[in-house]
Structures are given as structure tokens and as C-alpha cells.
Amino acid sequence: MTWAAENNLTVRRLAPSFAGEISDLDLSEEVLGRHAGAIRRAFLDNKVLVLRGQEIGPALFSAFGSLFGDPDPHHVIAMRHPEAPNLTILSNQDEPGRKPQAKYFGSGWHSDYSYKAAPAAATMLLAAEVPEEGGDTLFADMEAAFAELPEARQAELRRLRVRHQYRWSPDRSDPWARWTFLSESERAATPEVVHPLVRRHPATGNESLMIGPRVIGSVIGIEGMDEAQSDALIDDLMRHAVEERFIYRHRYRPWDVVVWDNRCTLHCATTDTLAADKVRRMLRITTRGQPPIAA
Ligand SMILES: O=C(O)CCC(=O)C(=O)O
Ligand SMILES: [Fe+2]
Known part of the structure; x- marks a missing residue:
């Protein structure tokens, strides 16, 4: 029996090692109740899960979010939905009360809240308004990236730990x-x-690389390594981690719901290259994770 049949959901693979699309589900309270287990399993198996055409409101989106844990509101308060702090509003337009940089939220590879002691578990977006083209989100499979490294290299990396801090940079003028x-x-x-450089997923037990670029990825460096050596290792790991073979590019259609597992993937928004006249608005929920487990 195939996996999809077992779970009573049809999931289409979108990239070689990960990402799946569920095509036969219209979200409602009743559907969430009936398929909660199958949706969670599909999420763990696929790491990125796409549901097309879900024209839902904040309440149902929040109910969907609760399948993946407790909400963890964004620490930059201006990013939060003014009436529902558990929701973040992403917009590539100038919004009152927000710094202009907020338009490019998430542009650059990262894993959500990696700069916290307990980084995010899942993040999900509801595409309320998207342009015909552009504003894609890229995802990279950090389990596949780790699995593809030679064994000796994997063993070395398991011993290392990484210092993270929200957008820390030695250059305070760095945009x-x-x-x-x-x-x-x-x-x-x-x-x-x-955090450990190689983490073990709390639900699946799989190992993955927990890395990101410096500054944008909120990574300072490898613990105990001199700066030049640390920078070289991070750059080298990042080049490997986001090779084409590990990537899924999501092209949005209106009312897509996309949920990803931050505990084994990286992602990157592309709103920094989206023309300002192409409006893109998303609702976002992130759920609370636990401190990463060293592999
Ligand atoms: O807008 C996007 O494509 C992704 C933004 C992001 O990084 C996030 O929501 O965590
Ligand atoms: Fe993000």
C-alpha cells in the first residue's frame, strides 16, 4: 500500500527529495478534525506541504496552524497583525508603522527563529494577494544536504556548534x-x-544541517573557531546546502497555503527583487519549537 493511500490523502511530490502538494482537500473545521493526523504525517514526510485554492479567513487559518503546535508571535512587534498578534502580515508594500525593510521580510536563506533558544517548528503562509509572477519562496532540504556529504565530513560537522543572533553583523551600517x-x-x-550544526528532528529522528548565511541568516559563526576559518566553513556549507538538487521553488497562486518544517529546511523569500507595483500580501503563522537536539 502506498503512503498516500494509507493516509487517505493524495500527495504529489514537487521536488526530488521533498515538498508535496495535497490537491483534494478544502479546509474547513470539519475537514481539519477528520484529517488532522494525515495532514501532520504528510507535513513530516514532505517537509513542505502545499494546499491550493484555500480561500479561508484568519480564524480557519489559525485552526489549521494549531495542527502544528502553539503559535509563536514574531518578536518584531510591527510585523504582527494588529488585531491578532499570533498572525503576522507580510506585505511588499509600504505599510504604516513599519520600517521600509519589512517589505523584504525573509529575503535571504534562513530557518525561522534560528536566533532563539527554541527556534520555530512550522511556519505557514496564506497567499491572500499574489502577483501573476514573482515573489516565489525557495526551500532547501537540509536532511538531503546533510545525507549527501561524505561520512567523514558528517562526523566532523556533528561536533560543531553555531552561534546565532538576530541579524547580527560586525558592520552596523550593513543594510x-x-x-x-x-x-x-x-x-x-x-x-x-x-545551536548544534547538525540537529536531530524531534519527531522523525532524521539528521539535518542547521546552518544559514551570516547576517541575513542570523548566523554569527562557528563556536570556538577563528573568524576567517568560520566564515570559510559557513560559506562552503551554504554553497552546498542550496545547490539546485536540494531546492523546491514555490510559485504562488491566489489562496495557496504553504506550510514548512523549519527543523529540517531553509527558505528564502524573493520579495527583494519583486517590482513594487506587483502586490503581494500573506498571512503567516509560526509555531513554537523546542531547543534543537544535537545529532
Ligand atoms: O514571504 C516569503 O516568501 C517567506 C517569508 C519568510 O521568510 C517567512 O514567512 O518566514
Ligand atoms: Fe522565514
């Missing part, structure tokens, strides 16, 4: 060093944290 636009209290709430 990607968002660190500088945090309020005092937001900054105090996001001190440096250290």
Missing part, C-alpha cells in the same frame, strides 16, 4: 543588519544563542 532596527526590549529579548 541586512536588522539588529539595528530592533527596539531596546526587542533586542534584549534576542541575545546570542548557540
Whole structure:
């Protein structure tokens, strides 16, 4: 019996090693109740799950979000939905009360909240308004990237730990060093944290690389390594991690729901290259994870 049949859901694979699309489900309270287990299993198996054409409101989107854990509101308060703080509103337009950089939220490879002691588990977007073309999200499979490394290299990497801090940069004028636009209290709430470079997924037990680029990916460096050596290793790992063979590019249609597992993937928005007259608005939910488990 195939996996899809067992779970009573049809899932179409979108990229060689990961990402799946469920095509025969219209979200409603009743459907969520009936298929909760199958949706969660499909999420763990595919790491990125796409549901097309879900014209739903914030309440049902929140109910969908609760399948994946408790909401973890964004630490940059201006990103939150003014009436529903568990929801984030993403917009590539100038919005009142927001710094202009907020338009490019998530542009650059990262895993959500990697700069927290307990990084995010799942993140999901509901595509309320998307252009015909552009504004894609890229995903990279960090289990496949780790699995494809030689064994000796894997063993070396398992011993290393990585220092993370929200958009930390030695250059305070770096436009990607968002660190500088945090309020005092937001900054105090996001001190440096250290995570294993190779983590074990709490639900599947699979190993994956937990890495990101410096600054944009909120990575400072490898613990205990001198800066040049650390920078070289991070750049090398990132080149490998986002090779084409590990990537799924999601092209949005209106009312797509896309949910991804931050515990084994990286993602990258492309709104920094989207023309300003192409409007893109998303609702977003992120769920609370636990401190990464060293492999
Ligand atoms: O807008 C996107 O494509 C992704 C933004 C992002 O990084 C996020 O929502 O965590
Ligand atoms: Fe993100």
C-alpha cells in the first residue's frame, strides 16, 4: 500500500527529495478534525506541504496552524497583525508603522527563529494577494544536504556548534543588519544563542544541517573557531546546502497555503527583487519549537 493511500490523502511530490502538494482537500473545521493526523504525517514526510485554492479567513487559518503546535508571535512587534498578534502580515508594500525593510521580510536563506533558544517548528503562509509572477519562496532540504556529504565530513560537522543572533553583523551600517532596527526590549529579548550544526528532528529522528548565511541568516559563526576559518566553513556549507538538487521553488497562486518544517529546511523569500507595483500580501503563522537536539 502506498503512503498516500494509507493516509487517505493524495500527495504529489514537487521536488526530488521533498515538498508535496495535497490537491483534494478544502479546509474547513470539519475537514481539519477528520484529517488532522494525515495532514501532520504528510507535513513530516514532505517537509513542505502545499494546499491550493484555500480561500479561508484568519480564524480557519489559525485552526489549521494549531495542527502544528502553539503559535509563536514574531518578536518584531510591527510585523504582527494588529488585531491578532499570533498572525503576522507580510506585505511588499509600504505599510504604516513599519520600517521600509519589512517589505523584504525573509529575503535571504534562513530557518525561522534560528536566533532563539527554541527556534520555530512550522511556519505557514496564506497567499491572500499574489502577483501573476514573482515573489516565489525557495526551500532547501537540509536532511538531503546533510545525507549527501561524505561520512567523514558528517562526523566532523556533528561536533560543531553555531552561534546565532538576530541579524547580527560586525558592520552596523550593513543594510541586512536588522539588529539595528530592533527596539531596546526587542533586542534584549534576542541575545546570542548557540545551536548544534547538525540537529536531530524531534519527531522523525532524521539528521539535518542547521546552518544559514551570516547576517541575513542570523548566523554569527562557528563556536570556538577563528573568524576567517568560520566564515570559510559557513560559506562552503551554504554553497552546498542550496545547490539546485536540494531546492523546491514555490510559485504562488491566489489562496495557496504553504506550510514548512523549519527543523529540517531553509527558505528564502524573493520579495527583494519583486517590482513594487506587483502586490503581494500573506498571512503567516509560526509555531513554537523546542531547543534543537544535537545529532
Ligand atoms: O514571504 C516569503 O516568501 C517567506 C517569508 C519568510 O521568510 C517567512 O514567512 O518566514
Ligand atoms: Fe522565514
